[in-house]
Amino acid sequence: MQRGSILLAKVATVILSVGILFPQTFPTAAPSTVPPRNPTRRPRHSPNLTVSPTTFSFTYLIGGTIPAAQTISVASAAPALSYTASASGGSWLTALPVNGTTPGSITVSISPQGLEVGVYGGVVIIAATDADNSPQIVTVNLTAIDPAAPQLTAAPSSLAFNYTIGDTAPAVQSVSIASDGAAFANTVSASGGSWLAVASSSGATPGSVDVSVDATGMAAGSYTGSVSIAAAGAGNTPLAVSVRLSVAAAALPNLTVSPTTLSFNYQIGGTIPAAQTISVASSGTALSYTASAGSSWLTALPVNGTTPGTVSVSISPQGLAAGVYSGDVIVAATGAGNSAQIVTVSVTVIDPAAPQLTAAPSSLTFNYALGGTTPAAQSVSIGSSGAALSYTASASGGTWLAVTPTSGTTVGSVSVSVNTMGLAAGIYTASVSIAAAGAGNTPLIVPVSLNITGASLSNLTVSPLTLSFTYQIGGTTPAAQTVSVASGGPALTYTASASGDAWLTALPVYNTTPGSVSVSVSPQGLAAGVYSGDVIVAAVGAGNSPQVVSVYLTVTGSPAPTLSAAPASLSFNYQAGGPAPAGQALSMFSTGSVLRFTVSASGGAWLAVTPASGVTPGSVGVYANPSGLAVGTYSGSVSIAAAGAGNAPLTVPVTLTVTLGDIGATPASLLFNYTVGGTAPVAQSVSFASSGAAALSYTVSAPTWLAVTPTSGTTPSSVGVSVNTTGLTAGTYNGSVTITAAGAGNSPLAVAVSLVVVSPSITTSPSSLTFNYTTGGTAPGTQSLAIVSTGSALSYTVSASGGAWLAISSASGTTPGNVNVSVNVTGLTAGNYNGSLTIAATGAANTPLTVPVTLTVSLPRISASPNSLTFTYSISAGTAPAAQSVSLTSDGTALSYTVSPSATWLAVTPASGTTPSSVSVSINTTGLTAGTYTGTLTFTATGAGNTPLTQRVTLTVTP
Numbered sequence: 020m021q022r023g024s025i026l027l028a029k030v031a032t033v034i035l036s037v038g039i040l041f042p043q044t045f046p047t048a049a050p051s052t053v054p055p056r057n058p059t060r061r062p063r064h065s066p067n068l069t070v071s072p073t074t075f076s077f078t079y080l081i082g083g084t085i086p087a088a089q090t091i092s093v094a095s096a097a098p099a100l101s102y103t104a105s106a107s108g109g110s111w112l113t114a115l116p117v118n119g120t121t122p123g124s125i126t127v128s129i130s131p132q133g134l135e136v137g138v139y140g141g142v143v144i145i146a147a148t149d150a151d152n153s154p155q156i157v158t159v160n161l162t163a164i165d166p167a168a169p170q171l172t173a174a175p176s177s178l179a180f181n182y183t184i185g186d187t188a189p190a191v192q193s194v195s196i197a198s199d200g201a202a203f204a205n206t207v208s209a210s211g212g213s214w215l216a217v218a219s220s221s222g223a224t225p226g227s228v229d230v231s232v233d234a235t236g237m238a239a240g241s242y243t244g245s246v247s248i249a250a251a252g253a254g255n256t257p258l259a260v261s262v263r264l265s266v267a268a269a270a271l272p273n274l275t276v277s278p279t280t281l282s283f284n285y286q287i288g289g290t291i292p293a294a295q296t297i298s299v300a301s302s303g304t305a306l307s308y309t310a311s312a313g314s315s316w317l318t319a320l321p322v323n324g325t326t327p328g329t330v331s332v333s334i335s336p337q338g339l340a341a342g343v344y345s346g347d348v349i350v351a352a353t354g355a356g357n358s359a360q361i362v363t364v365s366v367t368v369i370d371p372a373a374p375q376l377t378a379a380p381s382s383l384t385f386n387y388a389l390g391g392t393t394p395a396a397q398s399v400s401i402g403s404s405g406a407a408l409s410y411t412a413s414a415s416g417g418t419w420l421a422v423t424p425t426s427g428t429t430v431g432s433v434s435v436s437v438n439t440m441g442l443a444a445g446i447y448t449a450s451v452s453i454a455a456a457g458a459g460n461t462p463l464i465v466p467v468s469l470n471i472t473g474a475s476l477s478n479l480t481v482s483p484l485t486l487s488f489t490y491q492i493g494g495t496t497p498a499a500q501t502v503s504v505a506s507g508g509p510a511l512t513y514t515a516s517a518s519g520d521a522w523l524t525a526l527p528v529y530n531t532t533p534g535s536v537s538v539s540v541s542p543q544g545l546a547a548g549v550y551s552g553d554v555i556v557a558a559v560g561a562g563n564s565p566q567v568v569s570v571y572l573t574v575t576g577s578p579a580p581t582l583s584a585a586p587a588s589l590s591f592n593y594q595a596g597g598p599a600p601a602g603q604a605l606s607m608f609s610t611g612s613v614l615r616f617t618v619s620a621s622g623g624a625w626l627a628v629t630p631a632s633g634v635t636p637g638s639v640g641v642y643a644n645p646s647g648l649a650v651g652t653y654s655g656s657v658s659i660a661a662a663g664a665g666n667a668p669l670t671v672p673v674t675l676t677v678t679l680g681d682i683g684a685t686p687a688s689l690l691f692n693y694t695v696g697g698t699a700p701v702a703q704s705v706s707f708a709s710s711g712a713a714a715l716s717y718t719v720s721a722p723t724w725l726a727v728t729p730t731s732g733t734t735p736s737s738v739g740v741s742v743n744t745t746g747l748t749a750g751t752y753n754g755s756v757t758i759t760a761a762g763a764g765n766s767p768l769a770v771a772v773s774l775v776v777v778s779p780s781i782t783t784s785p786s787s788l789t790f791n792y793t794t795g796g797t798a799p800g801t802q803s804l805a806i807v808s809t810g811s812a813l814s815y816t817v818s819a820s821g822g823a824w825l826a827i828s829s830a831s832g833t834t835p836g837n838v839n840v841s842v843n844v845t846g847l848t849a850g851n852y853n854g855s856l857t858i859a860a861t862g863a864a865n866t867p868l869t870v871p872v873t874l875t876v877s878l879p880r881i882s883a884s885p886n887s888l889t890f891t892y893s894i895s896a897g898t899a900p901a902a903q904s905v906s907l908t909s910d911g912t913a914l915s916y917t918v919s920p921s922a923t924w925l926a927v928t929p930a931s932g933t934t935p936s937s938v939s940v941s942i943n944t945t946g947l948t949a950g951t952y953t954g955t956l957t958f959t960a961t962g963a964g965n966t967p968l969t970q971r972v973t974l975t976v977t978p
Contacts, residue, residue, distance in 0.1 A: 066095045066096040066097065066098065066100060066149070066150060066151070067095065067096065067150055067151050067152045068093065068094075068095055068100065068102065068121070068145060068147050068150040068152055068153055068155045069092075069093070069094045069095060069557075069564070070091055070092065070093055070094075070145055070155045070157060071091070071092045071094075071516075071555050071557040071564070071565040072091070072157070072516065072518045072553065072555045072565075073155075073156070073157055073158065074157065074158045074159075074160075074177075074261065074263075074518065075089050075091075075127055075143075075157065075158070075159045075160070075518055076159075076160045076161075076162070076176075076261075076518065076520050076552075077089075077129050077131075077159070077160070077161045077162070077520060077521070078161075078162045078164060078520035078521060078522075079129070079131040079134070079161065079162070079163050079164065080164050080166040080544060081134075081136065081163055081164065081165055081166065082166070083166065083544070084521075085129065085130070085131060085132075086129065086520065086521035087521060088126045088127060088128035089126075089127050089128075089516065089517070089518065090124050090125070090126055090127070090514070090516050090528065091104075091114075091124060091125040091127060091143065091145070091157055092122070092123075092124055092514050092516070092555075092557045092565075093119065093121055093122065093123045093124065093125060093145060094121050094122045094557070094559040094564075095121040095122075095147070095150065099120050099121050099122075100120065100121045100147040100149055100150055101118070101119075101120050101147060101148070101149075102118070102119055102120070102121065102123070102145055102146060102147040102150075102153075103117060103118055103145070103146050103147075104116070104117055104118075104119070104125045104143060104144070104145050105117065105143070105144050106127075106141060106142075106143050106144075106159075107141060107142050107143075107144060108139070108140055108141020108142055108159065109139060109141055110130070111129050111130050111131055111134060111139065111141075111161065112127070112129060112141040112143075112159055112161075113127070113128050113129070113130065114126070114127050114143045115128075121147075121559075122559045124514070125143065125145070127143055127157075127159060129159075129161055131161060131163055134161075134163045135163065136163050136164065136165045136254065136255065136256065137162075137163055137256075137257060138160065138161070138162050138163075138245075138247070138257055138258070138259040139160070139161040139162075139163070140158070140159070140160055140161075140245075140259075141158075141159045141161070142156050142157065142158055142159060143156075143157040143159060144156060145157065158243055158261070160259060160261060162255055162258070162259070162520075163255075164254050164255035165254030165255070166254060166544065167254065168252060168253060168254030168255075169198050169199055169203070169252065169253055169254060169546070170198065170199055170253060170254050170255050170546035170548070171196065171197075171198050171203065171205070171224070171248055171250055171253045171255055171256060171258040172196070172197045172198065172199070172258075172546060172547070172548025172549065172550075173194050173195065173196055173197075173248060173258055173260050173548075174194070174195045174197075174548065174549035174551075175194065175260075175549075175551050176260060176261075176549075176550060176551045177260060177261040177262070177263070177551070178192050178194070178230055178246075178260060178261070178262045178263070179262075179263045179265070180192070180232045180234075180262070180263070180264045180265070181264075181265045181267070182232070182234040182237075182264065182265070182266050182267070183266075183267045183268075183269060183270075184234075184237075184239065184266065184267065184268055184269040185269040186269075188232070188233065188234065188235075189231075189232055189234075189264075191218075191229045191230065191231045192229070192230050192231075193227050193228070193229050193230070194227060194228050194230060194246060194260055195225070195226075195227045195549075196222065196224055196225065196226050196227060196228065196248055197224050197225040197547075197548055198224040198225075198250070198253065198546075199546040199547045199548070199576065202223055202224050202225070203223065203224045203250035203251075203252065203253055204221070204222075204223050204250065204251070205221065205222055205223065205224060205226075205248050205249060205250040206220060206221050206248075206249050206250075207219065207220055207221065207222065207228050207246060207247070207248055207249075208220065208246070208247050208249075209230070209244060209245070209246050209247075209262075210244055210245055210247060211242070211243060211244020211245055211262065212242060212244055213233075214232050214233050214234055214237060214242065214244075214264060215230070215231075215232055215244040215246075215262055215264070216230070216231050216232070216233065217229070217230055217231075217246055218230075218231070224250070228246070228248075230246055230260075230262065232262075232264050234264065234266050237264075237266050238266065239266050239267055239268035240266055241263065241264070241265050241266075242263070242264040242265075242266065243261065243262065243263050243264075244261075244262045244264070245259045245260060245261050245262055246259070246260040246262060247259050247260075248260070270303065270356070271303075271354065271355060271356030272301045272302050272303035272304050272306055272354070272355060272356065273301065273302045273303075273355060273356045273357045274299065274300075274301055274306065274308065274326070274350060274352050274355045274357055274358055274359075274360045275298075275299070275300045275301065275302070275360075276297055276298070276299055276300075276350050276360045276362055277297070277298045277300075278297070278362070279360075279361075279362055279363065280362065280363045280364075280365075281295050281297075281332055281348075281362060281363070281364045281365070282364075282365050282366075282367075283295075283334050283336075283364070283365070283366040283367070284366070284367045284369065285334070285336040285339075285366060285367070285368050285369065286368075286369045286371050287341065287368060287369065287370050287371060288371065289371070291333075291334065291335070291336065291337075292334065293333075294331045294332060294333035295331075295332050295333075296329050296330070296331055296332070297310075297319075297329065297330040297331075297332060297348065297350070297362055298327070298328075298329055299324065299326055299327065299328045299329065299330060299350055300326050300327045301326040301327075301352070301355065305325050305326050305327075306325070306326045306352040306354060306355055307323070307324070307325050307352060307353070308323070308324055308325070308326065308328070308350055308351060308352040308355075309322055309323055309350070309351050309352075310322055310323075310324070310330045310348060310349070310350050311348070311349050311351075312332075312346065312347075312348055312349075312364075313346050313347040313348075313349065314344070314346030314347075314364075315335075316334055316335050316336055316339060316344065316346070316366070317332070317333075317334055317335075317346040317348070317364055318332070318333050318334070318335065319331070319332050319348045320333075326352075330348065330350065332348055332362070332364060334364075334366050336366055336368055339366075339368045340368065341368050341369060341370040341373070341458075341459050341460055341461065342367075342368055342460070342461065342462065343365060343366070343367050343368075343460070343462060343463065343464045344365065344366045344367075344368065345363065345364070345365045345464075346363075346364045346365075346366075347361050347362065347363060347364065348361070348362040348364060349361055349362075350362070365464070367460055367463075368460070369459050369460045370459030370460070371459065372459065373405075373457055373458055373459030374403045374404050374405035374406055374408055374457065374458055374459060375403065375404045375405075375458065375459050375460050376401065376402075376403055376408065376410065376429070376453055376455055376458045376460055376461060376463040377401070377402040377403065377404070377463075378399050378400070378401055378402075378453060378463055378465050379399070379400045379402075380399065380465075381465060382465060382466045382467070382468075383397050383399070383435055383451075383465060383466070383467045383468070384467075384468045384469075384470070385397070385437045385467070385468070385469045385470070386469075386470045386472075387437070387439045387469065387470070387471050387472070388471075388472050389443075389444060389471065389472065393437070393438070393439050394437055394439075394469075396434045396435060396436035397434070397435050397436075398432050398433070398434055398435070399432060399433050399435060399451065399465055400430070400431075400432045401427065401429055401430070401431050401432060401433065401453055402429050402430045403429040403430075403455070403458065407428050407429050407430075408428065408429045408455040408456075408457060408458055409426070409427075409428050409455060409456070410426065410427060410428070410429065410431070410453050410454060410455040410458075411425060411426045411453075411454050411455075412424070412425050412426065412427070412433045412451060412452070412453050413425065413451070413452050413454075414435075414449060414450075414451055414452075414467075415449060415450055415452060416447075416448060416449020416450055416467070417447060417449050418438070419437055419438050419439065419442060419447060419449075419469065420435070420436075420437060420449045420451075420467055420469075421435070421436050421437075421438065422434070422435050422436075422451050423436075429455075433451070433453075435451055435465075435467065437467075437469050439469075439471065442469075442471055443471070444471050444472055445471055446468065446469070446470055446471075447468070447469040447470075447471065448466070448467070448468050448469075449467045449469075450464050450465060450466050450467055451464075451465040451467060452464055452465075453465065477506040477507055477508035477509055477511055477560065477561055477562065478506065478507050478508075478561060478562045478563045479504065479505075479506055479511065479513065479532070479556060479558055479561045479563055479564055479565075479566045480503075480504070480505040480506065480507060481502060481503070481504055481556050481566040481568060482502070482503050483502065483568070484566075484567075484568055484569065485568065485569045485570075485571075486500050486502070486538055486554075486568060486569070486570045486571070487570075487571045487572075487573070488500070488540045488542075488570070488571070488572045488573070489572075489573045489575070490540070490542040490545075490572065490573070490574050490575070491574075491575045491576075491578060492547065492574065492575065492576055496540070496541070496542065496543070497540060497542075499537045499538060499539035500537075500538050500539075501535050501536070501537055501538070502515075502525075502535060502536040502538055502554065502556070502568055503533070503534075503535050504530070504532055504533065504534050504535060504536060504556055505532050505533045506532040506533070506558070506561065510531050510532050510533075511531065511532045511558040511559075511560060511561055512529070512530075512531050512558060512559070513529075513530060513531070513532060513534070513556055513557060513558035513561075513564075514528060514529055514556070514557050514558070515527070515528055515529075515530070515536040515554060515555070515556050516528065516554070516555050516557075517538075517552060517553070517554050517555075517570075518552055518553045518554075518555060520550070520552065521541065522540050522541050522542055522545060522550060522552070522572060523538070523540055523552040523554070523570055523572075524538070524539050524540070524541065525537070525538050525554045526539075532558075536554060536556065538554055538568070538570060540570075540572050542572060542574055545572075545574045546574065547574050547575055547576045548573075548574055549571065549572070549573050549574075550571070550572040550573075550574065551569065551570065551571050551572075552570045552572075553567050553568065553569060553570065554567070554568040554570060555567055555568075556568065578610075578611075578665060579611075579663065579664065579665030580609045580610050580611035580612055580614055580663060580664055580665065581609065581610050581611075581664060581665050581666045582607065582608070582609055582614065582616070582635070582659055582661055582664045582666055582667055582669045583607070583608045583609070583610075583669070584605055584606065584607055584608075584657075584659060584669055584671050585605075585606045585608070586605070586671075587671065588671060588672045588673070588674075589603050589605065589641055589657070589671060589672070589673045589674075590673075590674050590675075590676070591603070591643040591673070591674070591675045591676070592675075592676050592678070592764065593643070593645040593648075593675065593676070593677050593678070594678055594679070594680050594681075594710070594711050594764065595650065595677065595678065595679050595680070595711060595712075595713065595762075596711060596712040596713065597711070597712075599643070599644065599645060599646075600643050600645070600675075602640045602641060602642040603640070603641050604638050604639070604640060604641075605618075605628075605638060605639050605640075605641050605657060605671060606636065606637070606638040607633065607635050607636065607637050607638065607639075607659055608635055608636050609635040609636075609661070609664065612663075613634055613635055614634065614635045614661040614662075614663060614664055615632070615633075615634050615661060615662070616632065616633055616634070616635060616637070616659050616660060616661040617631060617632045617659075617660050617661075618630075618631055618632065618633075618639050618657060618658070618659055618660075619631070619657070619658050619660075620641070620655060620656070620657055620658075620673075621655055621656055621658065622653065622654055622655020622656055622673065623653060623655055624644070625643055625644050625645060625648060625653060625655070625675060626641070626642075626643060626644075626655040626657075626673060626675070627641075627642045627643075627644065628640065628641050628642070628657055629642075635661070639657075641657055641673065643673075643675045645675065645677050648675075648677050649677065650677050650678060650679060650761075650762045651676075651677055652674060652675070652676045652677075653674065653675040653676075653677070654672070654673070654674050655672075655673045655674075655675075656670050656671060656672050656673055657670070657671040657673060658670050658671075659671070676764060678711070678762060678763060678764030679709070679711045679713050679715060679762035679763060679764075680709045680710040680711020680712070680713065680715065680762075680763065680764065681709065681710045681711075681763055681764050681765045682707060682708070682709050682710075682715055682717060682734060682758060682760045682763040682765060682766060682768050683707070683708050683709070683710065683768075684705055684706070684707055684756075684758060684768055684770045685705070685706045685708075686705065686770075687770060687771070688770060688771040688772070688773070689703050689705070689740060689756075689770065689771070689772045689773070690772075690773050690774075690775070691703070691742050691772070691773070691774045691775070692774075692775050692777070693742065693744050693747070693774065693775070693776050693777070694776075694777050694778070694779050694809050694810035695744075695747070695748070695749060695776060695777070695778050695779055695810055695811070695862070696779050696810035696811020696812075696862075697779065697809060697810035697811065699741070699742065699743075699744050700741075700742055700744075700774075702739045702740060702741035703739070703740050703741075704737050704738070704739055704740070705737060705738055705740055705756065705770055706735070706736075706737040707732070707734050707735065707736055707737065707738070707758060708734050708735045709734040709735070709760070709763070713762075714733045714734050714735075715733065715734045715760040715761075715762060715763055716731070716732075716733050716760065716761065717731065717732060717733070717734065717758050717759060717760040717763075718730060718731045718758075718759050718760075719731065719732075719738055719756060719757065719758055719759075720756075720757045720759070721740070721754065721755070721756045721757070721772070722754040722755075723743070724742060724743050724744075724747065724752060724754070724774065725740060725741070725742060725743070725754055725756065725772060726740070726741045726742070726743055727739070727740055727756055728741075734760075738756075740756055740772065742774050744776070747774075747776050748776065749776050749777055749778045749864070750776055751773060751774070751775050751776070752773070752774040752775075752776065753771070753772070753773050753774075754771075754772050754774075755769040755770055755771050755772055756769070756770040756772055757769050757770075758770070777864060778810075778862060778863060778864035779808050779809045779810030779811060779813060779862060779863055779864065780808065780809050780810075780863055780864045780865045781806060781807070781808045781813060781815065781834065781858060781860045781863045781865060781866065781868050782806075782807055782808070782809075782868075783804055783805065783806055783807075783858065783868065783870050784804070784805040784807070785804070786870065787870060787871045787872070787873070788802050788804065788840055788856075788870065788871070788872045788873070789872075789873045789874075789875070790802070790842045790872070790873070790874040790875070791874075791875045791877070792842070792844045792847075792874065792875070792876050792877070793876075793877045793878070793879055793880075793910050793911040794849060794876065794877065794878050794879060794911055794912070794962075795879055795911035795912030796879070796910060796911040796912070798842070798843075798844050799841075799842055799844070799874075801828075801839045801840065801841040802839070802840050802841075803837050803838075803839055803840075804837065804838050804839075804840055804856065804870065805835065805836075805837050806832065806834055806835065806836050806837065806838065806858060807834050807835045808834040808835075808860065808863065812833050812834050812835075813833070813834045813860040813861070813862055813863055814831070814832075814833050814860065814861065815831065815832055815833070815834060815836070815858050815859060815860040816830060816831045816858070816859050816860075817829070817830055817831065817832070817838050817856055817857070817858050818830065818856070818857050818859075819840075819854060819855070819856055819857075819872075820854060820855055820857065821852065821853055821854020821855055821872065822852060822854055823843065824842050824843050824844065824847060824852055824854070824874060825840070825842060825854040825872055825874075826840070826841050826842070826843060827839065827840055827841075827856065828840075828841075834860070838856075840856065840872065842874050844874075844876060847874075847876045848876065849876050849877055849878050849964070850875075850876055851873065851874070851875050851876075852873070852874040852875075852876065853871070853872070853873055853874075854871075854872045854873075854874070855869050855870060855871050855872055856869070856870040856872060857869055857870075858870065877964060878911075878962065878963065878964030879909050879910050879911030879912055879914060879962065879963060879964060880909065880910055880911075880963060880964050880965045881907065881908075881909045881914055881916060881934065881958060881960045881963045881965060881966060881968050882907070882908050882909065882910075882968075883905055883906070883907055883956075883958060883968055883970050884905070884906045884908070885905070886970060886971075887970060887971040887972070887973070888903050888905070888940055888956075888970065888971070888972045888973070889972075889973045889975075890903070890942050890972070890973070890974045890975070891974075891975045891977070892942060892944050892947065892974065892975070892976050892977070893976075893977045893978075894947070894948075894949060894976065894977065894978050895977075895978055899941070899942055899943075899944045900942050900974075901941075902939045902940060902941035902942075903939070903940050903941075904937050904938070904939055904940070905937060905938050905940060905956070905970065906935070906936075906937045907932065907934050907935065907936055907937060907938065907958065908934050908935045909934040909935070909960070909963065912962075913933050913934050913935070914933070914934045914960040914961070914962060914963050915931070915932075915933050915960065915961060916931065916932060916933070916934065916958050916959060916960040916963075917930060917931045917958070917959050918930055918931065918938055918956055918957065918958050918959075919956070919957050919959075920954060920955075920956055920972075921954045921955045921956070921957070922952065922954035923943065924942060924943050924944070924947060924952060924954070924974065925940065925941075925942070925943070925954050925956070925972060926940070926941045926942070926943055927939070927940055927956060928941075934960075940956065940972065942974055944976075947974075947976050948976065949976050949977055949978045950976055951973065951974070951975050951976075952973070952974040952975075952976065953971070953972070953973055953974075954971075954972045954974075955969050955970060955971055955972065956969070956970040956972060957969050957970075958970070
């Protein structure tokens with residue numbers, strides 16, 4: 020039969036009628052029974068058509084707007100397919116364009132003008148000559164509704180059953196039938212085939228009908244039918260619920276053989292290798308199988324068996340020359356999904372007298388994913404036993420395999436590479452043959468396997484997969500909801516289409532992952548009921564395309580007015596002997612129209628409400644009368660009733676608390692501080708009083724680390740609160756003193772208590788030490804460091820660091836204690852020396868404590884007194900001023916010095932000396948004229964820190 024005839028035959032099996040529904044069957048192809056022997060690649064198939072969605076529904080209100088067109092996405096795996104599209108079912112249905120190439124799309128539109136009330140069915144047929152699954156059928160349903168008449172509703176609006184041949188029949192499904200407005204008597208019928216049945220043929224709204232399918236004897240395929248609900252007077256009668264039955268072929272059991280390769284080695288003249296065993300199993304039911312051997316030297320027994328079973332494989336190598344031989348054991352089973360299975364058997368016959376070829380590794384495997392990097396070449400080392408052998412190397416099994424170099428001498432190697440260009444996904448087998456004249460096992464075969472896998476397809480990730488909208492007739496249209504679309508890998512271009520009549524919209528129609536689809540509903544004009552539709556997200560190249568998001572729209576009727584009250588509850592408090600609590604206002608409101616309400620109180624004579632009725636918005640007074648009531652809490656309620664309110668009666672809870680007054684505590688909280696080992700904190704007092712006229716008897720309780728005395732009393736009074744510090748470690752302890760008084764409105768009352776426990780700390784006095792020393796002078800005296808602690812006495816250790824110049828009198832002690840600190844200046848040059856004392860005390864919070872120690876070593880300084888000299892000389896008098904004396908001293912050691920004047924009119928004697936001493940300074944007046952003369956005396960002392968020292972001398976000469 021030609022392919023065109025096959026297409027017509029398929030279409031004939033699908034289009035049985037044009038009307039309510041179109042039953043359709045898709046025959047499944049029989050699986051191949053025997054795969055090709057030693058395939059170099061897996062068999063190729065023609066691509067399949069993928070159409071999405073496979074069902075459309077349109078709803079048309081007669082005289083209203085024509086529903087928007089809907090889109091079918093058409094795709095295929097590579098290569099692209101040319102397809103045709105045609106519409107069948109009536110002139111109201113159009114599919115354009117009529118020709119296209121995958122990937123493509125088809126626009127489906129309707130022209131419902133002139134149609135009467137009812138349900139109409141049609142199909143869009145998409146065919147591609149080169150597709151294995153052509154044609155593909157898309158079912159189109161059109162419901163024409165009289166908008167003036169009450170409407171029927173069915174939930175769900177479609178049913179889907181799935182059945183695998185040989186399995187349990189699908190469970191019964193129920194369809195709820197309702198109507199807006201008056202109840203309808205209805206009739207129910209099933210169409211599409213004898214496989215579809217309804218439990219009852221009539222009923223009334225609201226009601227339900229059970230729908231069942233019987234797939235006995237049905238071939239694998241997809242079948243559609245419908246349940247028709249008819250009601251005289253309904254605007255959308257008959258209402259059709261589409262039903263789809265998917266029948267899957269029973270899975271054939273598969274053969275499993277293990278292992279799939281066997282190897283024997285036989286040395287000429289030696290012992291024949293022992294037989295080896297093949298295990299034969301099957302998935303599912305047991306299978307009868309046959310085993311046959313394809314070579315005279317090969318035997319497989321038994322030739323018949325039933326899974327699970329075994330086949331014994333043996334060889335008869337006598338008479339075979341040295342070399343490598345290959346054969347097959349074929350295990351076949353009628354009824355197996357993968358029959359036959361082939362076990363490759365190789366035998367290597369070795370001449371023991373000749374040198375033997377060796378190859379390492381003995382086999383090679385290459386792995387490649389389409390679109391990836393070509394596998395790297397692999398090396399085979401070739402050796403021989405005995406003398407060196409000249410060999411040739413060749414590749415066989417496919418042009419995709421290459422070996423270089425093609426000859427050599429043992430010991431040598433060859434490089435084996437593969438060329439994946441143009442290869443499809445599959446398993447390719449070949450071999451490298453190594454031949455050497457004079458070798459006992461020539462040729463030596465190295466099997467090569469190339470595994471090519473298809474490029475991984477990205478998957479669509481759509482979230483969420485279910486959306487729900489609720490709309491109240493006359494209310495606000497629900498906000499749009501968002502569906503996120505992503506892909507696990509490279510970005511995918513996807514389409515989004517809505518199927519569920521004109522009330523459902525999905526935008527944008529085209530986008531690229533990651534993206535999103537905005538799903539919105541237009542419920543205006545819909546009758547009360549539950550509506551369902553789908554948003555279909557499809558992407559060519561996605562491994563899991565299409566993805567379907569189920570959308571549900573619940574339309575409810577206009578609501579009845581509702582009552583509300585403010586406040587939502589009332590509470591009264593009364594203190595014995597005091598005034599009755601004031602009345603409280605309770606306000607009533609209603610949505611929609613004004614409601615007349617009545618009010619009543621329940622719970623006891625203590626509760627009253629007035630007035631007893633009113634209209635919304637309005638208010639009433641609620642009163643509590645505590646006369647004669649004992650101490651306690653009383654509960655009641657105010658009930659508001661209103662004819663026509665959706666939530667009547669509305670109840671407002673009311674409570675009345677009767678007390679003798681509140682108990683008060685002063686202060687409201689306590690804080691204690693304690694250092695471990697120290698004196699326990701002083702007890703604190705809490706005073707209790709009551710606000711009522713009557714005194715209140717109370718009891719007091721506290722945690723174990725708190726003590727309260729006394730533990731009971733009568734207000735007004737007080738208690739002492741103390742802490743028990745025994746065994747407490749550092750930390751903060753929080754608790755409370757709880758006062759319980761029967762009849763108090765705020766009983767029990769808690770007084771918060773915090774206890775802060777700290778570890779003892781060590782301190783020193785002073786907190787740092789400073790020593791000063793002038794070279795040659797007296798060493799600094801010892802200084803004392805006092806060490807004390809808070810809390811209990813602490814044992815401590817002291818260590819010095821910074822240099823040998825620092826020393827302590829004792830390395831340990833107990834607080835309070837002292838340690839003497841001294842410095843050894845021997846050999847120290849001028850400068851600053853820093854060290855420290857470290858005091859460590861087990862149990863101290865601040866251990867170790869560091870005390871800085873500084874030693875400053877200075878050079879001695881020379882000093883002159885006075886620090887300046889002044890002379891006066893009168894020319895007319897003619898007498899030189901008297902000499903003046905300058906005393907020179909130094910701190911530390913004695914210093915040798917020299918002195919030099921800066922001017923000829925100055926004279927110093929002596930010009931040198933050693934401190935302490937003095938020099939005489941005189942004036943030489945010869946040749947001086949009137950005026951003021953300034954000069955200096957410079958004292959230079961080796962080893963002084965301030966050398967040279969300069970002294971100013973001023974001489975005033977008058978006429």
